[in-house]
Amino acid sequence: MNDATFLGMPAFPTAAASALRDSQLRGNLARATGTIRSRRAAAVAEQDDWEQLREAGRAVKERTLRHLDRYLLQVEEKVTAAGGKVHWARDAEEARRIVVGLVQDTGEREVVKVKSMVTQEIGLNEALADAGIDAYETDLAELIVQLGQDQPSHILVPAIHRNRAEIREIFLRSMGAYGTAAPADLDDDPRRLADAARRHLREKFLRAKVAVSGVNFLVAETGTAVVVESEGNGRMCLTLPETLISVAGIEKVVPTWQDLEVFLQLLPRSSTGERMNPYTSTWTGTTADDGPRAFHLVLLDGGRTNALADPVGRQVLNCIRCSACLNVCPVYERVGGHAYGSVYPGPIGAVLSPQLRGTTSEVDRALPYASSLCGACYEVCPVKINIPEVLVHLRARIVEEGRERLVPKPERLAMAAARWVLSRPSRLTAAQRAGALAARLVARRGRVGRLPGPLSRWTDTRDVPVLPAETFSAWWKGTHR
Amino acid sequence: MNARTEVLDRIRRALDDVPAGERPQDVPVPRQYSRGGQQPAGSTAAVELLAERLAEYGASVHLVSPQDVASRVGQSVAGLGTGSVVVPRGFPPEWRSALDPDRVLTDEPRLPVAELDRARAVVTTVAAAIATTGTLVLDGGPGQGRRALTLVPDVHVCVVRAGQVVASVPEVFTALDPVRPLTFVSGPSATSDIELDRVEGVHGPRTLEALIVV
Secondary structure, eight states, X not given: OOOOOSXXXXXXXXXXXXXXXXXXXXXXXXXXXXXXXXXXXXXXXXXXXXXXXXXXXXHHHHHHHHTHXXXXXXXXXXXXXXXXXXXXXXXXXXXXXXXXXXXXXXXXXXXXXXXXXXHHHTTHHHHHHHTTOEEEEOSHHHHHHHHTTOOXXXXXXXXXXXXXXXXXXXXXXXXXXXXXXXXXXXXXXHHHHHHHHHHHHHHHHHHOOEEEEOOSEEETTTTEEEEEESSSHHHHHHHSSSEXXXXXXXXXXXXXXXXXXXXXXXXHHHHTSOSSOSEEEEEESOBTTBSOSEEEEEEEOTTXXXXXXXXXXXXXXXXXXXXXXXXXOHHHHHHOXXXXXXXXXXXXXXXXXXXXXXXXXXXXXXXXXXXXOOOHHHHHOTTOXXXXXXXXXXXXXXXXXXXXXXXXXXXXXXXXXXXXXXXXHHHHHHHHHHHHHHHHHHOBTTEEOOOSGGGHHHHTSOOEEOOOSSOHHHHHHHHOO | OOHHHHHHHHHHHXXXXXXXXXXXXXXXXXXXXXXXXXXXXXXXXXXXXXXXXXXXXXXXXXXXXXXXXXHHHHHHHHTTOSSOEEOOTTOOGGGSTTSOGGGEEOOSSOOOHHHHHHOOEEEEEOSEEETTTTEEEEOSOTTTOOGGGGTSSSEEEEEEEGGGEESSHHHHHHHSOTTSOEEEEOSSOEEEEETTEEEEOSSSOSEEEEEEEO
8 A cells, every 4th residue: 555655745834825725624624623622621621630630741741751761771671571572763764674674574464553653753654565564554544544545634533634425435445455345335424434444454453463553651660551542443453463563752651550540531531532532451561361472662762852852842742642732723723734744733743843853844944833822732732731832942943043044034134124123213213104105105995915025925815004104103202292 | 882772872962951860759740630539449429420421432331239140141142142152261150140051152262363253242340440431441350351352242241340440540540450451441442533523333342231230
């Protein structure tokens, strides 16, 4: 199966403008995010100690990150003692090589996969395909994306941009090519669609010898891995195969078993708006007579230490991938996930991706600006990541990096001009008079519309009211002698 | 430098703002959230809440008295028509007395996955239950079997003793052994992947029936 890639995506402003013209997409997103927002609000409202849980979650993550080396060594020790094998990967390329090698060692040509952001991040499916290994996504939304040769657009529900009619089309068209076909009389009732997915994946689960997963949490104290899910596809992958390979970002660690009591209350309510998700599995290494005989844990840096090195940016590593920030974001709701050009879309993606990947590409430099700084994301974040703070911090960093460029950006020229004008009252008065005159010349019906050249960057998307003929200081002087 | 050394080295360099003498416990973790425990396990309030919450997520729930468990188990299975029923080792014999012995599979010797797939139902006990979230916890202990047994058959009938029901999530964590493979089950399998609407019944058991012994 060919997975499309984010490479070559235009930067956010261009991608957002084209997404906004897609009325089907906007309709699908508005409906889905509206549903989940109200469900989350209800689930959070009935938990009286929500704020105390958020603060505990944030603090546990802070403690973990400030002593991450120690906790990772503890994970390694405990997982190894329990019969697992731990691998370390500096970057995506190394992680891919490790996983592909482990699958090849089993002699198998196919793997079943539990939905996992980190395997998406490292482009694992493409690497497996290049090695001649078929990787089957088993989460319903991932299956929709994979069968549709599409891109994920949401952390929790990667196919959020598709409505039921589109999903029916994809199933009818593509399921047959990869296994059990969809029934010919399939309609767009979500129950029947879910049933078609059950039939399609059943034989794959039952014959699978190797599974690949991510993890939601890794408990340092015990070496326990945790996967939180809904459909039972996770349980199938974690239980039936002989070999389980789990890839985890190094930030997934929590210090103690007791800490799970915090996160297993925060995550389901924030994520799907349920009191508890249908299935949570925990396992520690391997267990005789139950589940896989071999367990491999791949610990990935992949840019996380870059984020860790920034005392302001570090907090994004608190993220437990609930996606509440996407669902409340007015920008995400209108443009959808693809416009962000990153595996992690929405507000968290705008602060995470530029830190993981660096700010060398135009896509990553644009991301911290893909926000109106309204702060709704911070309010809902179960681990209290101050996303607006990090956005502003990254904007400043990108401007600083821009200073080193030979040709200054128009924005910098404008700021230099503003500094010159604002440093003397006489210059400001002269500039205001000139501005008022110029604005009257280009205005139509009291508004300034689209302007040419560099000014179009501002005026393409907004009208500016015409400046009054008399400035405030001139009026003050005239009325208060 | 190998990957392990290099990743650890990068982490230590990234954390050069953390004072050398700082210990993990020096970073405060306020645990002012509710730890539960106001009521003993198995209180009437907790049992009623568990029943209500399980039902809300699409499980069918029956409160049964100890002497009626066997007949209720028999009734639940009889209602499913034909097909075998998996009963793991350690399931109390007095609770399976109404089951037709010809239909019972015991996983001894270990059932091949294809046979599990043909089984109509599985009947188990639990390790614990959380009332607030409507959650049943399985730890592979007596009467629960290995994880595949409660996953592959399409119907899961689960017998919960009232004394196993705690009110809140924190209470259950102190009672569980992290070394055992654990499964937290809150209702039948479900998905929200189509337009974020919840649909019950995907890969795990599509029917979950809880019998709470009071």
